[in-house]
Amino acid sequence: MRLVRKDFPILNRHIDGKPLIYLDSTATSLKPQMVLDAMDGYYASYSANVFRGIYKISERATSCYESARERIARFIGAKKKDEIIFTRGTDESISLLYYSWALPHVKADDTIVTTIMEHHSNFVPWQQLTKSKGVTLKIWTTDANGELNLKDLDSLITRKTKLLALTAVSNVLGTVNPIQKIIGIVKKLNPACLVLVDAAQAAPHMAIDVQAWGADFIAFSSHKMLGPTGFGVLWGRRELLEDMPVFNFGGDMIKEVHRDSTVFADLPHKFEAGTPHIAGAIGLGAAVDYLSGLGMDAVREHEIEITSYALGKLSEIRGLSIVGPREAICRGGVIAFTMGGLHPHDIAQILDEDNICIRVGFHCAQPLHEYLSIGATARASFYIYTQKTDIDALVLGLHRVKKLLG
Amino acid sequence: MDLYREIILDHYKHPRNFGVLETPDVKASEYNATCGDRISIELCVYASTRKRIKDARFSGDGCAISVASASMLMEKIIGMGVKDIIALTANDIIDMLGTELTPSRTKCALLPLEVLQKAVLSLQS
Numbered sequence: 001m002r003l004v005r006k007d008f009p010i011l012n013r014h015i016d017g018k019p020l021i022y023l024d025s026t027a028t029s030l031k032p033q034m035v036l037d038a039m040d041g042y043y044a045s046y047s048a049n050v051f052r053g054i055y056k057i058s059e060r061a062t063s064c065y066e067s068a069r070e071r072i073a074r075f076i077g078a079k080k081k082d083e084i085i086f087t088r089g090t091d092e093s094i095s096l097l098y099y100s101w102a103l104p105h106v107k108a109d110d111t112i113v114t115t116i117m118e119h120h121s122n123f124v125p126w127q128q129l130t131k132s133k134g135v136t137l138k139i140w141t142t143d144a145n146g147e148l149n150l151k152d153l154d155s156l157i158t159r160k161t162k163l164l165a166l167t168a169v170s171n172v173l174g175t176v177n178p179i180q181k182i183i184g185i186v187k188k189l190n191p192a193c194l195v196l197v198d199a200a201q202a203a204p205h206m207a208i209d210v211q212a213w214g215a216d217f218i219a220f221s222s223h224k225m226l227g228p229t230g231f232g233v234l235w236g237r238r239e240l241l242e243d244m245p246v247f248n249f250g251g252d253m254i255k256e257v258h259r260d261s262t263v264f265a266d267l268p269h270k271f272e273a274g275t276p277h278i279a280g281a282i283g284l285g286a287a288v289d290y291l292s293g294l295g296m297d298a299v300r301e302h303e304i305e306i307t308s309y310a311l312g313k314l315s316e317i318r319g320l321s322i323v324g325p326r327e328a329i330c331r332g333g334v335i336a337f338t339m340g341g342l343h344p345h346d347i348a349q350i351l352d353e354d355n356i357c358i359r360v361g362f363h364c365a366q367p368l369h370e371y372l373s374i375g376a377t378a379r380a381s382f383y384i385y386t387q388k389t390d391i392d393a394l395v396l397g398l399h400r401v402k403k404l405l406g
Numbered sequence: 407m408d409l410y411r412e413i414i415l416d417h418y419k420h421p422r423n424f425g426v427l428e429t430p431d432v433k434a435s436e437y438n439a440t441c442g443d444r445i446s447i448e449l450c451v452y453a454s455t456r457k458r459i460k461d462a463r464f465s466g467d468g469c470a471i472s473v474a475s476a477s478m479l480m481e482k483i484i485g486m487g488v489k490d491i492i493a494l495t496a497n498d499i500i501d502m503l504g505t506e507l508t509p510s511r512t513k514c515a516l517l518p519l520e521v522l523q524k525a526v527l528s529l530q531s
Contacts (some may be wrong), residue, residue, distance in 0.1 A: 343469035345441055345514060349409060361440050369442075375467065376441045404410055405418070405470060 004294070005385050007032040021356045021390050026171050026334045026363075026381035028223045029204060031287075035226055038286035039279040049275055051252060065278050068285025069268070075288040076199075076218065077209035078235055082267040085234040085241070086276055090200040091121040093219035093234035094165075096271060097196060098125040100244040101217075102163070108134035110162045115140040115148060116371045117170040120364045122198040122219075126165055140166070141371060146173035146324040150185060157189040164195045168202035172365045172377065173324030174307070174331030176202075183214040194240070200224055204383070205303055205332055207296035210235055222280060226287035231280030234271075241267050248273035299384055303333040306382045310335055310391045314380075317398055323372060333382035336363070339398070342405055344378040350404060351397040358394070409505050410470065418470040423480035425463045431456075434525035435466070438517055443468040445476055447521045451529065457488050464521075469514050471507070476518035478502050483522065491526050494519060 005011050008030045013020050022030060048058035050065045066081075073081040087093045102125070106112070112126045116139050130137045138156050142148055157164065164186055169176050179202075183195050194216040202208060204225035210218055217240070222231040236244075246253060246264050250273030255263040264270045291299060308328035314320055319340040325331050339347060344360035351358055359379045362369050369377065380394055427448045435446035445466040452458050462484055464476040482502060483491055499519050500507060507515055 343441070343443075343467075345469040345471070345511070346410075349471075349508075349511065362442065404415070 004032070005387070007034065007290075008385050009033055009036070011385060015355050018355045021354070021393050023380040023382065023386070023390060023394060024357045024359050025204075025383035025386070026201065026224070026332075026379065027359050028229065029226050029383050030385060031228070032226055032290055034290050035228070035283050035286045039228060039283040042279045042282050047278075050278055061278055064285070065276070065281050068281040071285050071288050071292075072233060073235075075208070075292060076203065076233075076235060077211050079211065080238060083235055083238050083241065085236070085268045085271045086281055087219075087232045087234050087271075088230055088277075089221040089223070089232035090119075090198060090219045091232075093232055094121050094125055094196070094198070096234055096247045097217060097219075097236075098129070100247045100271070101240070102126075102129055103133070104245060106133055106135050106162050109160060111136045111138060111158065111160045113138045113140060113156050113161055113164045113166075115166045116142060117146070117148075117173055117175060117365065117368050118165070118167055119171055119198065119200065120366070122165050122167060122196070123367060126163075135162075136160075139367075142173070142175070145326070146170070146175050147330070148175075148177060148182075150178070150182065153182070153185050153189060157186050157193055159190055159192075161190055161193045164193060165198070166195075167198040167200075168208075169205065169332040169334075170324070170365075170368075171201050171334060172336045172363050172368055172379065174334045174336075175324055176206075176330060176332055179213050179215070187214060201332055201334070204291075204299075205296075206300045216240060222284040222287065225284075226290060227284035228277075228280050231277050231284055233284075238267065241271075246273075247271050250274040252276070294384065302384060303382060304328045306386050306388065306391065307331060307333050307335070309388055310380065310382070310394075313391055313395045314398075317395065317402075319402070320398065323374070323377065333386070334379060335381070336377040336379040338374055338377055339402070342401065344376045346405055347378045347398070347401050350401045351394070354393065354397055354400075356394055356397050409507070409511070411505055414470060414474040414503060414505065417474035417477040421464075421473055421477040423463050423477065423484070424465060426465060427461060427463050430463075432525045432529040434521050434528060436517060436521045436524065438472075438513065440513070441469065443472055443514070443517065445472060445517050445521050447476070447480075447518070447525050449522075449525050449529065451488070456529070459483050459486050459488070459491070464518065468517070471503075471511055471514040472517050475499060475503060475515045479518050479522060488526055488530065492523060494523070 046057040046060045048061045050062040070081045073084045196217040197215045199218045199220040203220040217236045223229040253273040322337045348360045430448035433448045447464045450461040462480045
């Protein structure tokens with residue numbers, strides 16, 4: 001992959017005279033200049049509201065906003081751009097499904113299946129459905145290696161299963177789930193069972209094709225894939241989205257309003273109330289252009305190389321224990337670990353003295369940590385700008401932690 | 407920044423008054439949801455007035471900062487009046503630790519005080 005570090009202005013920064021070693025891309029990615037320029041461009045030269053402005057800069061804003069939708073649709077292999085719903089992020093995309101698909105469609109007798117490795121955003125809504133609607137929630141657990149056994153589907157998916165909600169890549173274990181295979185099996189067992197894929201950790205890192213996957217819904221966030229925060233996407237099959245009632249009320253999501261009735265807008269706008277995050281869409285559009293320019297296969301290849309290097313180096317540290325699959329090829333660019341009795345907050349704090357940024361805690365996946373019977377973990381994660389010397393710095397830092405606290 | 411200065415590391419590695427009391431007058435514990443840490447504190451007061459701490463112990467899992475803070479706090483409060491404990495503030499804890507704390511670590515440092523004051527208040531009620 002071509003050299004990308006020069007495209008990220010933040011990587012030129014020094015804090016207390018030391019460079020920034022950013023190993024927290026699973027939480028949020030850094031942003032390339034191209035994305036910043038695209039958003040600045042909107043605010044500096046055509047910052048008008050979208051739709052119905054009969055003047056040049058509003059027309060330009062509308063066309064850039066909708067062009068972003070088209071490029072994002074192409075990026076994930078969607079058939080039509082109308083299937084791309086703009087949201088505030090993965091959490092809101094899944095919440096939209098909770099309110100507009102699950103609440104009206106599921107009944108007390110139904111079952112929903114999710115996995116133990118989900119981010120809270122793809123776990124809590126389905127858990128809450130057991131309370132609000134009395135549905136049964138089945139939780140697909142992993143083996144000791146942090147992987148799902150596809151044979152389990154035979155017993156998990158029944159005629160009563162309305163939805164399988166699972167992540168493509170775990171944000172803690174790093175496990176890359178074989179989505180296409182899983183969906184193939186699910187649809188054979190019960191063609192009426194819908195599948196929602198949380199692609200927040202997949203969309204930034206690997207080629208996605210929603211048609212090839214055979215998914216019904218996918219959700220992802222802009223800020224983990226070089227775009228701005230506060231923006232994300234829900235993709236759904238057109239006929240499903242058309243059948244769903246509106247989510248939020250407000251401007252832009254209606255066609256006509258009379259004293260006693262309202263006609264709602266068509267897809268995708270019926271789910272996008274109010275003035276949208278215009279710069280957000282334009283920024284994510286630029287981000288997918290940037291990623292497409294690199295090629296998602298090259299992005300994935302770099303990630304495997306760095307992850308493989310990091311797995312090797314980290315496992316040489318005595319007392320350090322890595323969660324998730326052993327092989328880089330089976331995992332995304334994220335490694336969560338524990339170090340004997342050392343507290344993750346102390347590990348992160350000491351690393352921060354050398355500007356090494358990692359994340360600690362439960363990473364919004366507390367059920368997984370409880371299932372694994374481990375407390376909080378420390379987590380290092382990688383992206384296109386991560387280099388081997390960043391891993392070397394992490395390893396040195398971890399030795400310093402051991403020396404200081406051991 | 408010298409967050410992990412010698413005295414903090416010493417209290418972390420060799421916490422004082424760690425454990426439980428045989429017959430505590432009051433117990434309290436608190437959970438830090440962001441890291442899963444839990445600190446419990448047990449207190450004995452002088453029976454005559456119930457206004458002064460006779461003995462104290464803490465237990466639980468925590469980071470170096472919360473453990474050192476709890477350990478130093480136990481030393482500080484044995485023999486202290488209940489009123490003075492209720493009057494303790496965040497600044498007293500930061501002074502006691504003698505180090506600079508980032509906002510996220512301030513929570514760790516203050517968890518033991520939160521537990522202690524909860525225990526003392528329930529002692530009064």
